[in-house]
Amino acid sequence: MTTVYDFTVKKTDGSEQSLKDYEGKPLLIVNTASKCGLTDQFKELQEIYEKYKDKEFVILGFPCGQFNNQEFDNIEETTEFCQLNYGVTFPMYGKIDVNGxxxxxxxxxxxxAKGGLLSKDIKWNFTKFLIDKNGQVVERYAPTTKPSKIEKDITKQL
Structure with missing residues (x-):
């Protein structure tokens, strides 16, 4: 059976990281964008990460510019923006495409593993996937679902 731990992703420096490094930890995987109307979600994501990181919870951010090109071309600009404006300390990865x-x-x-309401495609920035300790997708959340609204689901995975 496939799990998220079977995948390797690109870090911001271009090197690869196996998601096996997160084995046994609940995850929230999010496609992000720095210049989106939903960008303020970084604040709540960081607050939740701070609150539960000592319980092995990790948020993984994947910048994506597929929706109205709302992400910087340069990944260094992305990480700097997230850190300076929202204090982001959870892992951010290289810019990716989430559709196509x-x-x-x-x-x-x-x-x-978890299709959307009308199709499997991701409709916008800040689509969120909650992953259990076994690497299985538990839930998918719409871009407009604020991170604070899914906190109770996160705590069930701790």
Whole structure:
């Protein structure tokens, strides 16, 4: 059976990281964008990360510019923006595509595990996937679902 731990992702420096490094930890995987109307969600994501990181909970951010090109071209600008404006300390990864022929394999898996309301495609920035300690997708949340609204689901996975 496939789990998120079977995937390797690109870090911001271009090197690869196996998600096996997070084995046994609940995760929230989010496609992010720095210049989006929903960008203020970084604040709540960081607050939740701070609150539960000592309980092995991790948020993984994946910048994406597929929706109105609302992400910086340069990943250094993205990480600097997130750190300076929202104090982001949870792991951020290299810029990816979440839909289409160049979509990241991790997001292909996430979408196949939990489709959206009308289709499997990701509709916008800040779509969130909650992953249990076994690497299985528990839930998918719409871009407009504020992180604070899913905190109770996160605590069930701790």
């Amino acid at each position: 022929k160049n979509e990241d394999p991790l997001f292909s898996y996430l979408k196949s």
